[in-house]
Amino acid sequence: MADSNMSDNIEAYLKQILQQANEVEIRRAEIARRFNVVPSQINYVIKTRFGAENGYLVESKRGGGGYIRIVKMALRTEPDLIDEMRQSLPEIVSFRTATAVISSLYREKILTQREGELLLTMLSKEALAVGDVAIQGQLRARLLQQLLNRLRFESERD
Amino acid sequence: MADSNMSDNIEAYLKQILQQANEVEIRRAEIARRFNVVPSQINYVIKTRFGAENGYLVESKRGGGGYIRIVKMALRTEPDLIDEMRQSLPEIVSFRTATAVISSLYREKILTQREGELLLTMLSKEALAVGDVAIQGQLRARLLQQLLNRLRFESERD
DNA sequence: CACCCCCTTGACCAATATTGACATAATTAT
DNA sequence: ATAATTATGTCAATATTGGTCAAGGGGGTG
The missing domain is CATH 3.30.56.130 (Transcriptional regulator CtsR, winged HTH domain)
Structure with missing residues (x-):
């Protein structure tokens, strides 16, 4: 046993x-x-x-x-698209790229417009102002990775 | 219980x-x-x-x-409430404090639950894993400041 | 055999809760 | 006015948890 x-x-x-x-x-x-x-x-x-x-x-x-x-948490019904986005996300992500990712998620109805806007606020250069530009890009990449991973699931809580 | x-x-x-x-x-x-x-x-x-x-x-x-x-604090007008939260926000913010802030915004109907959850994902330790813990706290503080700033302007338009 | 991956352990660290001694402020009695 | 009384405030020590990290163990695989 x-x-x-x-x-x-x-x-x-x-x-x-x-x-x-x-x-x-x-x-x-x-x-x-x-x-x-x-x-x-x-x-x-x-x-x-x-x-x-x-x-x-x-x-x-x-x-x-x-x-x-x-x-x-429960798996979303369509995690495949999100998985592809995760895997194709570079190690270093510019704000422009981040905007494109968020826009895609909005087009796919995975995010609402306001959710996208709030998240982009946190992905902006001002928010992520750290020493090096490369480091900023890495950080932005990790934030997006975390977000995409989170979006694979849906919360079941109140 | x-x-x-x-x-x-x-x-x-x-x-x-x-x-x-x-x-x-x-x-x-x-x-x-x-x-x-x-x-x-x-x-x-x-x-x-x-x-x-x-x-x-x-x-x-x-x-x-x-x-x-x-x-x-809900007795006050919304922009003032957000301002007070911004001004009382420390230079270094723990995830716990960030959770308290997001929860307050949710309670005041300034954020939906899902918006709060997605934002917290980006404020998590895993997302903000940078070298030093103090730096991580500073970064988290700046992200929250940016968020609050945006929400304040949003509420001013009413 | 050499290596690698995963599990296991324990020393040390960090965060949160609880307590009590002492300080401070406001009111009331003399 | 002054003293006594009644409240709350601060702070540091201690207790009560969970977190991190690096080193060692053990079994399979090339």
Whole structure:
């Protein structure tokens, strides 16, 4: 029954809960105790199996009453187009390119016009004014990557 | 349903009152007694959960007949509210603070939920992963400033 | 055998909550 | 006026969580 691999067991345990609810909230120390592993292994499991790439959202809080919450998101109906955009996105992205990407998303009805405008505000040169222009382009690329990845899923929360 | 965390309970209690009135006035010692905590913890709750980033203003008076009053900033006109949030925004902004700001904007109907989620994606640690943590906080601050700036002009057109 | 990938561990770090001693302000009594 | 009383404010110490990182372990693969 039990795998020799504790990380897989912990993953299965959490996903089993997520089959019936679309979020789990745990206390790290408690889960670590239950599976008889060191607390930081919980972080390892979360980072390797519940990342944003896999459609999960993780929130946590330290200190008294701290917790880790994993929220499951649903795959969009048409993720293929978004995937292609992600894969063809360069390492360094100019504001002009970013505008083109956002426009495409708007044309495809994946973003509303206002959503696009707000996001472009954050992708502007003024917002991303960091030392080097190349670094600015890298940063813009990462912001877009994160956005595209997020758009592959839809939130199920209120 | 009671959190193991008293500060959250006190926050919830106050916000529940604020759902029906747009301000609440308390006697610190009385609330402290009711929740069985030390009086200064009330100050902690107010400072961490009812600041301007969260859309609240706090007035108080000491001595006989003293009180603490929490007022929703929604009473003000929209551009002023946004201005106050901008001015009270620190130079370095954590993701937690950013979440508080976005939540406030959502609560005031200035952003939709989805807009807030997409913007938070770009304000996340993963998106803004740059060398230093301080730099990351500065960057996040600038992104938020840009956003608030844009939203202010938007609201002025009404 | 050499290598690589993934898992596991623990030392150290960071964030949040709680408490209490002491300070400050406003009101009331003398 | 002054003192006593009644409130809230500040700050630093301590407690209570989760986060990061780098080193080591173990099994499969070329």
